[in-house]
Amino acid sequence: MEPEELTELALAAAVAAGAGYADVRWVREETEGLTVVDGRVDDLEAEESSGLGVRVLVDGRWGFAASAVLDPARARDLAGRAVEVARASAAAGGEPVRLAPAEPAVASWATPVGRDPFAVPLAERVDLLLAASDAQRSVAGVAHAKATVDLWRRRTVLWSTEGARIDQTVTQTGAGIEATAVGDGDLQHRSWPNSFRGQFQAGGWEVVEAADLVGNAPRVAAEAVQLLAAPVLPERVTTVILDGQQLSLQVHESVGHPLELDRILGMEAAYAGTSFVGPDDLGRLRYGSPAMSVTADATTPGGLGTFAFDDEGVPAQRSPLVADGVVAGFLTSRETTTDGAASGGAMRADGWGAMPLIRMTNVHLEPGQGSLDELVADTADGVLLSVNRSWSIDDRRVNFQFGVEAAWEIRGGRLGRLYRNATYDGRTTELWGSLDAVCGPGEWVVWGVPNCGKGQPYQNARVGHGAAPARFRDVHVGGVGR
Amino acid sequence: MTAFGSERLLEVAEAALGTGGADDVEALVYRQAGGLTRFASSRIHQSAWREDLWVRVRVVVDGNRVGTATVHAADPAAVRATAGRAAEVARTMPPDPGYPGMPGPAAAYPEAGHHDEATAGADPATRAGLVAGVLRRLPAGVAAAGACETRELEIALANTRGVRAAGATTGAAFSILVDAGSGTGWAEGTEPALADLDVAALGERAARKAMDSREPRELAPGTYPVVLEPNAASVMVQWLGWLGFGAKAYDEGRSFLVGRLGQRVCSPLVTIVDDATAADTIGVGFDFEGVPKRRVTLIDEGVAASLVYDFRAATGHGVEPTGHGLPAPSAEGALPMHLSLLPGRTPQAELVAGLERGLLVTRFHYTNLVNLMDTTITGMTRDGTFWVENGQVVGAVRNLRFTQSILEALSAVRAVGAETEMAAEDGYGAARAPALAIDRFAFSSATTF
Numbered sequence: 001m002e003p004e005e006l007t008e009l010a011l012a013a014a015v016a017a018g019a020g021y022a023d024v025r026w027v028r029e030e031t032e033g034l035t036v037v038d039g040r041v042d043d044l045e046a047e048e049s050s051g052l053g054v055r056v057l058v059d060g061r062w063g064f065a066a067s068a069v070l071d072p073a074r075a076r077d078l079a080g081r082a083v084e085v086a087r088a089s090a091a092a093g094g095e096p097v098r099l100a101p102a103e104p105a106v107a108s109w110a111t112p113v114g115r116d117p118f119a120v121p122l123a124e125r126v127d128l129l130l131a132a133s134d135a136q137r138s139v140a141g142v143a144h145a146k147a148t149v150d151l152w153r154r155r156t157v158l159w160s161t162e163g164a165r166i167d168q169t170v171t172q173t174g175a176g177i178e179a180t181a182v183g184d185g186d187l188q189h190r191s192w193p194n195s196f197r198g199q200f201q202a203g204g205w206e207v208v209e210a211a212d213l214v215g216n217a218p219r220v221a222a223e224a225v226q227l228l229a230a231p232v233l234p235e236r237v238t239t240v241i242l243d244g245q246q247l248s249l250q251v252h253e254s255v256g257h258p259l260e261l262d263r264i265l266g267m268e269a270a271y272a273g274t275s276f277v278g279p280d281d282l283g284r285l286r287y288g289s290p291a292m293s294v295t296a297d298a299t300t301p302g303g304l305g306t307f308a309f310d311d312e313g314v315p316a317q318r319s320p321l322v323a324d325g326v327v328a329g330f331l332t333s334r335e336t337t338t339d340g341a342a343s344g345g346a347m348r349a350d351g352w353g354a355m356p357l358i359r360m361t362n363v364h365l366e367p368g369q370g371s372l373d374e375l376v377a378d379t380a381d382g383v384l385l386s387v388n389r390s391w392s393i394d395d396r397r398v399n400f401q402f403g404v405e406a407a408w409e410i411r412g413g414r415l416g417r418l419y420r421n422a423t424y425d426g427r428t429t430e431l432w433g434s435l436d437a438v439c440g441p442g443e444w445v446v447w448g449v450p451n452c453g454k455g456q457p458y459q460n461a462r463v464g465h466g467a468a469p470a471r472f473r474d475v476h477v478g479g480v481g482r
Numbered sequence: 483m484t485a486f487g488s489e490r491l492l493e494v495a496e497a498a499l500g501t502g503g504a505d506d507v508e509a510l511v512y513r514q515a516g517g518l519t520r521f522a523s524s525r526i527h528q529s530a531w532r533e534d535l536w537v538r539v540r541v542v543v544d545g546n547r548v549g550t551a552t553v554h555a556a557d558p559a560a561v562r563a564t565a566g567r568a569a570e571v572a573r574t575m576p577p578d579p580g581y582p583g584m585p586g587p588a589a590a591y592p593e594a595g596h597h598d599e600a601t602a603g604a605d606p607a608t609r610a611g612l613v614a615g616v617l618r619r620l621p622a623g624v625a626a627a628g629a630c631e632t633r634e635l636e637i638a639l640a641n642t643r644g645v646r647a648a649g650a651t652t653g654a655a656f657s658i659l660v661d662a663g664s665g666t667g668w669a670e671g672t673e674p675a676l677a678d679l680d681v682a683a684l685g686e687r688a689a690r691k692a693m694d695s696r697e698p699r700e701l702a703p704g705t706y707p708v709v710l711e712p713n714a715a716s717v718m719v720q721w722l723g724w725l726g727f728g729a730k731a732y733d734e735g736r737s738f739l740v741g742r743l744g745q746r747v748c749s750p751l752v753t754i755v756d757d758a759t760a761a762d763t764i765g766v767g768f769d770f771e772g773v774p775k776r777r778v779t780l781i782d783e784g785v786a787a788s789l790v791y792d793f794r795a796a797t798g799h800g801v802e803p804t805g806h807g808l809p810a811p812s813a814e815g816a817l818p819m820h821l822s823l824l825p826g827r828t829p830q831a832e833l834v835a836g837l838e839r840g841l842l843v844t845r846f847h848y849t850n851l852v853n854l855m856d857t858t859i860t861g862m863t864r865d866g867t868f869w870v871e872n873g874q875v876v877g878a879v880r881n882l883r884f885t886q887s888i889l890e891a892l893s894a895v896r897a898v899g900a901e902t903e904m905a906a907e908d909g910y911g912a913a914r915a916p917a918l919a920i921d922r923f924a925f926s927s928a929t930t931f
Contacts, residue, residue, distance in 0.1 A: 035813050037813065040576075040578070040580075041575055041576060041578070043811055043812060043813040044549070044571060044575070044811075045550065045552070046550065046551045046552065046567065046568075046571060047536075047552040047553070047554075048551075048552070048553050048554070048564075049536070049552075049553075049554035050554060050555070051534070051554060061526070061529075062527070062528055063529060063530075063606075064528070064529065064530040064531070065530065065531045065532070066530070066531070066532045067532070067533040067534075068533065068534045068535050068536070068554040068555065068556075069533065070555070084605070084606055084607075085530065085531055085606040086529070087606075087607075088519075088526075088529065088605070088606035088607040088609070088610040088611075089519070089526040089529045089606070089610055090526075090610075091526065091607070091610040091611055091613070091614040092521060092524065092525050092610065092613055092614040092617055093525060093614075094523070094524065094526070094527075095525070097527075122571060122574040122575070123574050126574075126575070126576065130576075143734075143735060144734060144735075144736075180736070182735040182736070185741075185855055185856075187735070187736060187854055266522050266523050266627065266661075267522045267523075267527055267528075267627075268522070269522055269627035269659055269661065270522070270627040270628045270658070270659040270668070273847065273864075276930070353532045354532075355528055355530055390850050390851055390852050390860070391850055392848045392849065392850045392860045392862065392883070393848060393862075394847060394848070394864070394881060394883070394929045395847045395848070395862065395864050396929070396930075396931060398929045398931070399862065399881075399883055399927055399928065399929035399930075401860050401883060401885070401926070401927070403852055421853060423852065425883070425926070427929070427930070456520055456629045456631075457518055457530070457532070457631075479926065480852060480858070480860070480885040480926050
C-alpha cells in the first residue's frame with residue numbers, strides 16, 4: 001500500500017475516533033554503516049525501517065501511537081490507540097494544549113545530493129576504508145586503525161487534518177578515521193575530521209571525498225603516537241582556543257540545549273533537565289560577550305538540521321538565538337510558542353516511532369574574522385584544544401567539563417608542545433562572557449552531531465553546528481587527568 | 483496488541499533461512515511494544531504507544547564472506563528480500579579469515595525473563611491513573627515531572643545450524659522528579675512487573691527529598707566520604723561493564739583489565755556478576771547469536787575474575803562462549819548487559835548513620851568517560867545531594883561535579899547496602915546495585931543550584 005494511502009486512512013480514522021487535530025507521518029529510514037579496523041571489515045550494518053506514527057489532540061491532550069507493522073488494519077488501529085492514549089491523559093488535569101496557527105504546506109523536497117551515497121558500490125566503499133586503514137598502519141606505533149562511512153536517508157510523508165501534505169527526503173553522509181595508540185597503561189585516539197565516526201553532513205558521497213581520509217591518515221596516526229608520549233596538560237587558568245570541532249559541541253551543549261523552549265518550560269525536567277535560562281530572559285539575559293552571536297538555521301546547506309519542513313509541517317527558518325551576546329530567541333514549537341508568535345519550526349521526531357520534540361536544527365556560532373593562524377599569532381600564552389573526546393554538563397546547563405583529544409601549547413603566538421588527556425571546565429555564561437575572538441568565514445564549517453539524545457522514550461536527533469575556531473580568556477584547564 | 487509468541491516469531495525468522503547459495507544463515511527477530519506516559523508541571527504532557535519489530539539477517543557465502551541486513555517488518559516476503567540483500571552484501575565483502583562459523587543448538591536454554599501479562603497489556607488509562615494518583619498525594623506547592631512506562635520484549639533467533647531460541651520478558655518503570663522551588667527530589671523504580679512497583683512510595687520519597695533539598699548551601703569541591711544511593715551506584719557498575727569485560731576489547735588493548743585479570747582491582751566487599759537468568763532482571767535466556775546465557779562473576783570479592791565472550795572470541799580463545807554476544811559481526815564484541823553488584827549486609831539507612839562527615843548522593847546526571855584505562859568518569863549530582871554529619875542529614879548542598887576513577891571508588895568502599903534497585907534504559911539490559919558507602923570520592927567543581 002502506498003504511504004499516502006496509509007496516511008490518509010489513519011488520518012480519517014483518527015478524526016472518526018474523535019481527534020480534534022491529527023497528523024500522521026509515514027517514514028522510511030535507510031542506514032548503512034561500514035567499519036574497517038586494521039585492514040579488516042569489522043562491521044557492516046544495513047537497515048531499513050518503515051512505520052507509521054499517528055499523533056492526535058483530543059480535548060487538548062496529546063496521544064501518539066506508532067508501529068512498524070504496516071497494513072490498513074494496523075493503520076486504523078493506531079489511530080484508535082492514539083485517541084485512547086489522549087483521552088487517558090486527561091486523568092491528571094492541567095491546561096489543555098493549544099497550537100499556534102501554521103499555514104498547511106503542500107510540498108515535496110529533497111536534500112541536494114551530488115552523488116547518491118547508497119548507489120556507491122559497496123566494494124568501492126570497502127576499498128576506500130581499507131586504504132585509509134592501511135595508511136594509518138603505515139605509521140610505526142599505531143595499535144589500531146579505524147575507518148568508517150555512514151549513510152542515512154529518511155523519507156517522511158506528513159499529512160495533517162489541517163491540510164498539510166508534505167513529502168520530504170533527507171540524505172546525510174558521514175566519514176572518518178580514528179588512530180589508536182596503546183602503551184604504558186594508556187590509550188590515545190586521534191581522529192579526522194572529527195571524533196565519533198567523523199564528519200557528518202547533509203549530502204552525498206561528496207562529503208566522504210571532501211574528508212580525504214587517506215590523505216590525512218598518516219598525520220592523524222602520527223599524532224596518536226605522539227600523544228602517547230606527550231605530557232598531561234598541566235592544571236592552570238589560561239587563554240584557550242577551541243577548534244571548530246570542539247567548539248561545535250560547546251555550542252551544542254551550552255547554547256543549543258539551554259535555549260530549547262520545552263526545557264525552559266520544564267517539559268524535560270525529569271530526564272534531560274531544564275535550563276538556567278527563563279522564559280523572561282528573552283532580550284534581557286547577557287549570555288556572552290558582544291563577540292557571541294548564535295543563529296538557529298534549518299536552511300543551511302550541508303547541516304544535519306537542514307530540512308524544508310519540521311515534523312509539524314512548519315517551514316524551515318533562520319532566526320537569531322543570541323545577538324551580540326544577549327538572548328534573542330528560543331527553539332520553539334506550535335505548542336510552546338506564546339503571544340501569538342508562530343512556531344520556530346524546531347519540532348523533530350526520531351523516525352516514525354516517536355512524537356516530535358523541540359530539537360536543535362543547525363545552531364551556529366556566527367563567524368568573526370581572520371584565520372586560525374592569525375588567531376594563534378595574536379595569542380601570547382594559552383592552549384589550542386582540538387577535537388572532542390568527552391563531554392558532560394549539569395541538568396540546567398551551567399557547569400560543564402569537556403575533554404579533548406589533543407592540546408597544543410601556545411607561546412608567543414606560536415604552537416608548541418603537544419599535551420594529552422586535556423580537559424577544560426567552567427560555567428556557561430562565564431565562558432561565553434570571556435569570548436573575545438571568533439575566526440572568519442574561511443574557517444567556518446558546519447559540523448555534524450548525529451547522536452543528540454533527549455526525551456522519553458529516548459530519541460536521537462541529528463543536528464548541525466557552524467563554527468570557526470574561537471578564543472576564550474581565563475579558562476580553567478587540566479587538573480582531572482593523569 | 484498482544485505478543486507475537488515464540489512460534490510466530492520463529493516463523494518470521496525461518497523465512498530467511500532458505501536463502502539460496504548460502505553456507506550459513508541466521509535471523510534474529512526483536513519485537514518491543516509498550517506505552518509511556520510522561521508528565522511535567524504536574525500534568526500529562528506526552529503519552530505514546532509504540533510497537534517495533536525488526537529482523538536482522540546474517541548470511542555467509544563462500545565459506546567466510548559475511549553480509550548482514552536488517553528490516554523492520556514481519557511479513558515473510560520482506561524478510562526473504564532482506565535475506566537476499568544480506569547475501570548480496572556477503573558476495574561483495576572481502577573474505578573474513580577469522581569467521582568462526584555459527585553456534586549450533588544448545589541442549590537447553592536457561593529459564594530467564596519474567597513475562598507478566600498484566601504489564602504487557604497495561605493500557606494508557608492504567609498508566610495515567612498511576613500518575614494521577616501519585617500527583618494527587620504530593621504536598622501543596624510542588625510540581626512534578628516523570629514517566630510511567632510498561633513494555634514487552636520478545637526475541638527469537640534461528641539459524642541453519644539448528645538453533646531455535648525464543649524468549650519474552652516485560653519491564654515497568656516509574657520515575658518522578660518533584661520540584662519544591664529551591665530544591666528537587668527524585669525517585670525511580672524498575673521491575674519486570676508493573677504490580678511490583680510501589681509508585682506511591684516513589685512519589686513520597688521524591689517529595690521528601692525535594693523538601694529536604696530546599697535552600698542548598700555551597701560546598702567547596704574536594705574529596706569527601708559519600709554514600710551513593712543505588713541508582714548512582716548502578717551508573718558506576720554500568721560504566722564498568724562497558725569499559726572492558728568483553729574479550730574483544732581486552733584482546734585489542736582497549737580494556738582497563740589488561741594486565742589485571744586475576745588481580746585485586748577493588749575492595750573485597752565488591753562482587754559484580756552478570757546474570758540474565760536472575761529472577762529480578764529483565765532478560766531472556768540466550769544472547770544475540772543464540773548462545774545460552776551464563777552467570778559470569780566479573781569481579782569476585784574485589785578480584786578481576788572473568789571476561790565475557792561472544793562466539794567469535796570464545797572460538798579464538800578456545801573457551802565456551804558465555805552468552806554475551808551482540809548481533810554478529812560486532813565491532814564492540816561481547817558485553818555484559820545484566821549486571822549486578824551483589825548486596826551486602828548493612829541496611830541502607832545504616833550506611834548514612836555510619837557516615838561521620840560526608841555526602842549522600844541520590845542520583846548522577848550526564849556521566850561520561852574521561853579516561854578508559856583508569857576508569858575515570860565525570861558527571862553531576864542532581865535531585866538530592868545532602869551533607870551528613872554524625873550520621874544525620876543536616877541539609878542540602880548545591881550540586882557537584884565528580885571526576886572519579888570507578889575502580890578507585892570501589893577500592894574505597896567501606897560498606898555495601900543490603901537493598902538493591904534496578905536501573906534500566908529503554909531497550910535491552912539492566913544493572914542492579916545496592917547503596918555504597920565510599921571513603922573517598924572526588925568532586926572537581928560545583929554548580930550554582
